[in-house]
Amino acid sequence: MLKKLVVFSFQNIHGLNGSAKFIKQFEDNKVFFNKNQVDLDIYSNSAAFKEEIVYRKSIIFAVKRLIKKLLLFTVPGTALLIKLSILNHAKRTVDQYTASHSDTDCSRTVFLFNDFFTMSYFFERFPLEQNTVFMMHNNGETLKMLFERYPKFRRSPEAIKMIRSEQRLLNKVKRIIFVSHVAEKEFLKKHPSLKDKTRTIYIGHKDEKIVSECDGKHLEMLTVGTVSKRKNQIGVIKALAKIKDSSIHYTVIGGGDGFNECQKFIREKKLEAQVTLAGSKENVKEYMKNCNLYVSNSYDEGLPIAAQEALECGLPILTTDVGGCSELIEENGLLIQPGMKKLIKAIEELNRRKDELKIMGMRSRKVFLQKFCLDQMLKEYVDLIDEICG
Structure with a gap:
């Protein structure tokens, strides 16, 4: 019987970072999933721009970067930046699904979240238990990278709300996937009760057989x-x-x-x-x-x-x-x-x-x-x- 996989990511699916490339692997291999009786849908921020390299050379990107630097000087400014650059995108991603969602029976649907923020909005909209999977791209600490990149944000009311909701959301998901065994082990030190939900699945890559041709005379x-x-x-x-x-x-x-x-x-x-x-x-x-x-x-x-x-x-x-x-x-x-x-x-x-x-x-x-x-x-x-x- 046909099953369905719905993948969520607030990021641009055509971006150059690791978690975006992970989602792109799913999009590029829809045929594989279909052959295995899985219908695949992806909801992401792909509408914003498809060519990230071109975008990064644009005046719009330069202006946004300047505004970002100014906002980072204060706690409220940093919180506003997080809202504009992350949380709003996460909300819009869930809204895309909500607008097109008509199924009443989701028993054969698995929802895969590529980030904590989209998952959080999803559970606000759909509080009942679902077949949800949370993919963690970090070292096993859910919000660590966010707080290290935006240290002032940690002191904001929005960050405190995230920290308080972390355990509740992790308790609701069916599976938690890690990119490494080390990350899974570190996570379980803090959340030992979730051991039955966790596993490691390495991110895979198509073997293009492009091998180093460097002569080795110099490093x-x-x-x-x-x-x-x-x-x-x-x-x-x-x-x-x-x-x-x-x-x-x-x-x-x-x-x-x-x-x-x-x-x-x-x-x-x-x-x-x-x-x-x-x-x-x-x-x-x-x-x-x-x-x-x-x-x-x-x-x-x-x-x-x-x-x-x-x-x-x-x-x-x-x-x-x-x-x-x-x-x-x-x-x-x-x-x-x-x-x-x-x-x-x-x-x-x-x-x-x-x-x-x-x-x-x-x-x-x-x-x-x-x-x-x-x-x-x-x-x-x-x-x-x-x-x-x-």
Whole structure:
């Protein structure tokens, strides 16, 4: 009998961040779900703009960014920013579903939420028990990333309301899905009573068989992601300034609040020949093809999508041991604690071991094929739907 999967996300489905790419995988594989007797609907903020790279170069984006900086100076301003940039989008996403929703029997419908905020609005509209699944892209702490990005928001009445509603909402969902086993384990330390609801399903990727073609004569490092304090690309650039080896090159793909700081430091230290700030790009795997080391120097993560794509491209991984990043490493790189000294030591070690990077890259491909293949992820979600619907 036909089942239905309804996916919600307040984000732009065509965005470049990890959680948006996760939802896009569902949209791109509707045929797979249909073949497995699952009808798929997606409700998201996709109407806002389809080409995020073009949008980020527009005057509208520049003006919004300036307004955002001004709002962040105060608690009420930060709360207003969260309302405009997140909560209103979440509400509109649920409104899309409400406007088109006519089913009275949802017993064979599973509702998958890609974020806490859309789930919260959904339960306001539909308080009765539903077949709901909450996907957590973070390190197992529901609101941590939001509060770290907007620290003043934590003191707002809206944030207090979210914190108070967290346990109630988690109690209502049928399943809670994590991107890593580490995240699931951390979550259960705080919510041990929810153990029967949790499981880890790795985010999968289509294997495009784009493999690194870097000759390995020099260390060509790459990081992909929002340029920010959390991702800490500036830390890698500062490490290169201390190492003083002009043969090492580092490419940063992505835009964000930390971009200007990186740009300024590069100019001050005259590192233009060693560091390339490429901005936001869609074809990140084409850049990976020309590198031989992927670097994730984050202070906090769930399990970074770009690092998984680096595994697919056969790149060794140098990553900090945060979130689920340890699950990327199986003799295919180095796992370090955050810190400048440890980062410098790791870069210098891998630079000395350049002749081993090809072998490490082959191990990365093996990790990808074992854990992060798209077909495996899609099958696990179909099995989850069958399990919930009975």
